[in-house]
Amino acid sequence: MTAIVEVRDLTKRYDGEKLALKNLSFKIAAGEIIALLGPNGAGKTSLISTICGLTTMSQGKVFVSGFDVQSDYRNARSLIGLVPQELMLEPFETVMGTVSLSRGLFGKAPNPSYIRGILERLSLWDKRDSPIRELSGGMKRRVLIAKALSHEPKILFLDEPTAGVDVDLRRDMWRLVKDLQRDGVTIVLTTHYIEEAEEIADRIAVIHDGQILLIEDKNLLMKRLGKKQLLVELADPIERLPKLLEDLGIKLHNEGRGLTYTYDMEVEQTGIPEILGALKSEGIRFNDVRTEQSSLEDIFIELIKDRSV
Ligand SMILES: Nc1ncnc2c1ncn2[C@@H]1O[C@H](COP(=O)(O)OP(=O)(O)OP(=O)(O)O)[C@@H](O)[C@H]1O
Ligand SMILES: [Mg+2]
CATH class of the missing domain: 3.40.50.300 (P-loop containing nucleotide triphosphate hydrolases)
Known part of the structure; x- marks a missing residue:
């Protein structure tokens, strides 16, 4: 340059x-x-x-x-x-x-x-x-x-x-x-x-x-630093996450009414097909699935937070 x-x-x-x-x-x-x-x-x-x-x-x-x-x-x-x-x-x-x-x-x-x-x-x-x-x-x-x-x-x-x-x-x-x-x-x-x-x-x-x-x-x-999040809105709330889903890195959210899964933006294998398959095999029905991308703001807050401790 x-x-x-x-x-x-x-x-x-x-x-x-x-x-x-x-x-x-x-x-x-x-x-x-x-x-x-x-x-x-x-x-x-x-x-x-x-x-x-x-x-x-x-x-x-x-x-x-x-x-x-x-x-x-x-x-x-x-x-x-x-x-x-x-x-x-x-x-x-x-x-x-x-x-x-x-x-x-x-x-x-x-x-x-x-x-x-x-x-x-x-x-x-x-x-x-x-x-x-x-x-x-x-x-x-x-x-x-x-x-x-x-x-x-x-x-x-x-x-x-x-x-x-x-x-x-x-x-x-x-x-x-x-x-x-x-x-x-x-x-x-x-x-x-x-x-x-x-x-x-x-x-x-x-x-x-x-x-x-x-x-x-x-x-x-x-x-490089951005994350994507998959948000699943469940048809019926669940109290506990089945082990199969937990092992895939899924978290329960919104008092059991939703699931979240965070993954790197750069990876090729997101793991999403496996998650959808697991939901099906566990008989968990859902109304909506969407993804969100982290903003520069999320990245910035993470960076500064890491330095302040
Ligand atoms: N004239 C000055 N005399 C003494 N210390 C100063 C002076 N100007 C700035 N500082 C100190 O230098 C540091 C950096 O201040 P600076 O104003 O460059 O920050 P900044 O990133 O511009 O902040 P802000 O977002 O609030 O504008 C601070 O600790 C501030 O207290
Ligand atoms: Mg300033």
Whole structure:
């Protein structure tokens, strides 16, 4: 892969605190959408801030398009757009003023049609002359995104872009992220909405306690760690499971009104024909059979749970 970001042995310790990032090394491929998942305090914002050169690192190196974010800060930073987790805006400035000023700060020549394009995409064009303080929280978040895109960055970091926004804005955001990817922009986002990562990311990184537990292609990850479950709804409840069924790994569920059977998504022999055969030979009648697939959320919860003990 062509890496746009390379993180090497990155460690971060805030003054007098425990380690916030513990010796991380990974690369972000040009053009991908990568989602950083992790509980509160895992180190997501610290990681983004360090890559963007806003927080000093304690050890290690970070390169953005080959530019060292410490010794070549200006070059590295000019390629980066950052939508911070906290809303930080000048309340008396207008939408247009805020976004145009941000472009100017990066030393880019004015480009009114580009700015108009961003504001239109974010449904902010009608609000362009409104002062920030008159906007709703969701609108302010859109302004932050417009601001981050003002200087035509090659890589966009979105730190919880959809926290506390309504369904419409979330959908708009997802569309925008996909559009930007099509335009060649690399996207790094953090989110607590796992279905969001499932929906838009190409790769998922799970961060916990300053470490990367895994970083993997989303589809492979779901296949590798995902489980499927067979659910059988019985015609008549049973009190005890016959040994034959128990030996097949079946569990009684819903106070004897149902059976469950969990199996790996990757296996070829699921064991389901044997189960149906056993139900028949034991004379157990059923009304319905269905399968469910574990979501990224189930996988994530399992991963974090294993680490917390
Ligand atoms: N400025 C700071 N000074 C001291 N400690 C900090 C500072 N910023 C973050 N930390 C600590 O670093 C650790 C990682 O915090 P960070 O904000 O990176 O987590 P996060 O994954 O972004 O969490 P959240 O999901 O809540 O946004 C936490 O233990 C936090 O208390
Ligand atoms: Mg954070």
